[in-house]
Amino acid sequence: MTAPAYNDSSQAAIPARSGQSKWLDRGFRIVTQGFALAVAAVLVIIGIQVTINAWPAIREFGLSFIYTSAWNPVESVYGALPMIYGTLVSSFIALLLAFPLGVGTAIFLSEDFLPAKIRTPLAFMVELLAAIPSVVYGLWGIYVLIPFLKPIGGWLHDTLGWFPLFRTDYIGPGMLPAGIILTVMILPVITAISRDSLTSLPPSLRQASMGMGATRWTTIFRVLIPAGISGIIGGTMLALGRALGETMAVTLLIGNSNNFNISILAPANTIASLMANQFAEASGLQVAALMYAGLVLFLMTLIVNVLAELIIRKLKPY
Amino acid sequence: MTSHSQADSRQPDQNAKNITRKKGSRQSLGETAWTVVAGLCLLTALVPLFLVIAYVLVQGFSRLDVAAFTRLPPPPLSANEGGFANALAGTLIMVAIGALISVPFGVLAAIYLAEFSSGQIPRWIRFATNVLSGVPSILMGVFIYGLLVLPFFGFSAIAGGAALAVLMLPIIVRTTDESLQIVPQSVRWASLGMGASKFQTVLRVVLPAALPAIATGLTLAVARAAGETAPLIFTALFAQYWTDDLLSPIASLSVLVYNFAAVPYENQRELAWAASLILVLIVLLTSILSRWATRKQVY
DSSP states (O other), X not given: OXXXXXXXXXXXXXXXXXXXXXXXXXXHHHHHHHHHHHHXXXXXHHHHHHHHHHHHHHHHHTTHHHHOOOEETTTTEEOOHHHHHHHHHHXXXXXXXXXXXXXXXXXXXXXXTSOHHHHHHHHHHHHHHHHSOHHHHHHHIIIIIHHHHHHHHHHHHHHHTTSGGGOSOOOXXXXXXXXXXXXXXXXXXXXXXXXXXXXXXXXXXXHHHHHTTOOHHHHIIIIIHHHTHHXXXXXXXXXXXXXXXXXXXXXXXXXXXXXXXXXXTSOOOOHHHHHHHHXXXXXXXXXXXXXXXXXXXXXXHHHHHHHHHHHHHXXXXX | OOHHHHHHHTOOOTGGGXXXXXXXXXXXXXXXXXXXXXXXXXXXXXXXXXXXXXXXXXXXXXXXXXXXXXXXXXXXXXXXXXXXXXXXHHHXXXXXXXXXXHHHHHHHHHHIIIIIOOSSHHHHHHHHHHHHHHSOHHHHHHHHIIIIIIIIIOSOHHHHHHHHHHHHHHHHHHHHHHHHHHSOHHHHHHHHHTTOOHHHIIIIIIHHHHHHHHHHHHHHHHHHHHHOOHHHHHHTOOOSSOOOSTTSOOOOHHHHHHHHHTOSOHHHHHHHHHHHHHHHHHHHHHHHHHHHHTTOOOO
């Protein structure tokens, strides 16, 4: 922190630090600390702010907001069950598809199947998927993904229509295209973090396993994946958090229906897209109800993200 | 199949025979099958990237003329093709406001984390920063709506910029923190040993060394903010016309794409594709640029 003070007479040529310089150092430290604490405070203030704005709706509906499914601005009755269901199901569809794809991609890019010169650009390209703006995915989804999924959705309904999840016919916008676009958007998160945790494993693990006569894939399944599991699960949780809160692409693709429908081929809604859709025209209690829905979303993503951070930190065996 | 087993089979030692894996055995077929599955995962992951970029290029490029950059958004069904001039300017203005707020804020916070940290506080701040970067962007819009739009400014460029600043903040803190930590400790000791104060050391020695990496973080944050839509519809809204002050609603490229994405009017939809192309180009260029910039390290 401070330059050592020399009492030795031979060092007398070096003057002691001026008081000003010491104060500058101390002030600098305090200022930076203030800003650092402010960053953490932003997280807390977001929570408080949303709660304050949601308070009229919280007082009016209490916890019934979460398990009733009326969204009726005319009669000022609000329940967010269809949107909570939509948020969870669209994210679950995305996880179901993105987890195997992402982990498979991460393994392929962390092993030496391809020369490093090709592998690095490929990994970069997968990460680029995360950079493309959400609203562009939405636009693309409307004109490319929804028509593309038509035969698949129709087939699901025709052959598995007895199953509640495929009960309605595919009409275009709905849970299925929203889930698929979310898959594309969270895939790079799972891939990047899984790959990081696989490549940062000590080489001795692999050498030991190979030395015992294990094949490459036995090594991957029995040694590397168990050792890197914290990164894989943590990355998946982060991806889940991202999927829960994703707004624009989902809003453009999910159909924005506030009626509860269990079928994934039917239009649905998520909390984020509900807010994006209704906020501009909302007033009075409806704003508070939207804020309440936002608070539910905040708590959901907060829990998922905190768990993800803890898993990535705590479960690191190496 | 693997290079490992090929190396084994090159030694026709009698004792080694038992542990040699045969090609075409069930085990080695399984190995190949898994490799193919993993490779297919990678291919599947890359297909959407190519499809999205290809579509945006094809659909957007035809409409990317001079008018697109100089005119205002067209009303529906008009013969006037229009452009996104005011939206492009709005995006630039709000991203600039966002950077002006978040860069000093984030860099100072990161200096504390990397240079002065001790004990539990920095651990918690890093934790909170990571969690903050996972908060949905729409909630950052809601936050600024409650903090600035309702009580003070109304829908405005300042509010939009502030929402983008909240979005950029955790990215800048994290990248700056990491790039300061990479600067070798010996550099700090050398500076302090020369009699520099901590303030001088950080400002004149450590920060310049970390500057390329910090710039990369800023680039990534700018790219992310430029494409964000959700926080802006709560804070900046949209404007059909030019906005001449920072306190009224302002257009942005991403909100233009959102507004025009699902309309039945051909001229507005074409403009949405062209604006998407600009957004994608910004993102691709900044990503590639930042990747290229991080290759050069000072220490």
